[in-house]
Amino acid sequence: MQIYIVEQGDTLASIAAAHYADIFGIIYDNQIPYPYRLAIGQALLITGPEDSRAVPYGAYVNGYAYPFIGNYVLGQTLPYLTSLSVFSYGFTTEGYLIPPTPDDVPMIQAAVEAGTAPVLTLTPFGPDGRFNNYLISVLVNDWEVRRTLIQELLYTIDEKGFRGVDIDFEFILAQDRDSFTSFVAQVRSEVNKLGYPVSVALAPKTSDTQTGLLYEGKDYEGLGEAADSVLLMTYEWGYTYGPAMAVAPLNKVKEVVEYAITKIPPEKIDLGIPNYGYDWTLPFVRGASKALTIGNVEAVQIAIENGADIQFDETAMSPWFRYHRYGTGHEVWFEDVRSLQAKFDLIRSYGLRGMGYWQIMQLFRANWLLLDYNFGIRKR
Template sequence: MDNKWYFDIAPGAIDDLREHTSQITTLIPFWYGVKPDGTLADMSSQDVKSIASQNNLPIFPIVHNYSDPKKSQLIHDLISNTSLRSILVNSIVNMALSNNYPGINIDFEFVPPEDRSNLNAFMEELYYSLKNANKIVTISLPAETEDNPRHPFSGAFQYTVLSQFTDQAYVLAYDEHFSKPGPIASIGFVRSVLDYATKSIEPKKIWLGMAVYGYDWAEGSNYPRTLSYFQAIETAKNLGVKIEYDETAQESTYTYTVDSVKHTVWFEDARSFQAKLPLVSQYGISGIAVWRLGQEDPDIWNILNRI
């Protein structure tokens, strides 16, 4: 199965990469932040480039707007101003050419919904510029179950238009729950996302974005703490808490109380990962794109080996 893995520098991530280069189809590292003047902040790793090169592993670096705390204002300014938009497109093309990357990935988040037409225009300009340079264009899309132009997080992303200006669309079918406890990506949610995506985008352009992490919600907090698979398992083990597998959601969960504060944990493991894989053939899509290397249940690699 075509399995692309997102990558970010974190403890253990490079060792994980070294161990599994032969099992990864494409590496998508979180490397280039957009800057207010349309240039890029280069956060690439020479170590990772060397490992990829030695193992003939293609790199599609991510261009993102996380280099600035004012993420939504930054991306609005860049894509709504035709001059800055053109500079940004040229910066991305030059980056891809000078580093000999076969393709790139656009991963913009917190794009204001009112910038829908600007995002479409940016992707159109970028697509034709990169095609002229013989590069592969990919985009990471927030999960949608319908077209809602007013949605605060995904409203700017018009699947039907954006799909015309990308070779590969990674539909990030996770973060079903964030402000309150619940599954990261229940099987029902993932199906709903794919139902809509495959009606709006040619299925062969779609890769299913899969999570391999967990969240720990403390009661009274609006934001969860992100856990790797190991952290989720260790927390339960250290507290003597039983992990339950929710058959409806097809995901693991448990609760615990520390200092009178109740915590709810949901996390992805090999079993929940395996449960979603048949959707690739059922929906006729091209593969999976996993966020991210270093957070996963090691048994996932055994599953991928058997496919």
């Protein structure tokens, strides 16, 4: 298996011939649509024989998905996942769970049939669909609300066949930090009695004293002890309302990992990996600009349709390009097999447990093939 970067004058036929590869295999693996055009700078995964897979690393692989995920995408992805986080269950101020819509039973059943553990993801979303720190405060500081919610969790796990809980709380107030850590430990104690693990998502901190609503309520060391595992949400440097930049620049991701391993054993840490990119309009105007979320396969097609050459930032280890449409400038950052390989190398070099993908709603087949090549995790 190798990664090839498309050059001027290349065709699929010439690339396949040069690498003694099956042209239709390249088309399928890289999801290249008819009429099979390529972009200069595009990274292609060229697969080798089955026996070229890596010696299994034992990497843990989680993917987040909404219940409305397409059956084909889910079926193509489940063989590569250790667990599937169903996104998401909310709760009321009294501690009663609010299930997702549509019904999540079909995806839970599909996961179990594929040998993938379905995980209940708990989030504190308010009526506006955003993280609500008032809900968090009520829950973590009221023992009766805690008791009710934990009973609800245990009942739902048993009723629906979940095999774990993931706690994804964001914008926790600084004064609720220790209460939140205590809540995670309490959930873990009860869920562990059923034989299932509890994970917690962590905002990407780089120091104990980092300020900001995303960071002050998350005690890395305390949560590392309270939960069975943690997910570092190492993405969203480039985000919907921010300036154009890599979503998960490797230099920034590495800073988070290097801090995290001083507080949490590496074998309890999963690295967050984005399965998406953004298309920004230029110039960026804070408060007015809004990037469009796009898929990684879609990003390449945008480059092709607009005659853009794909560049690669060697510091961020991320692909990007600019183009113009209807008199407006655009800048796109996304993930490809080069940026993903850099993240896989980081996981291995720091001895992390594995990774968690936000999210798997769009199929990026080359990612999963590359993942299997690196870690030997696909269920046959």
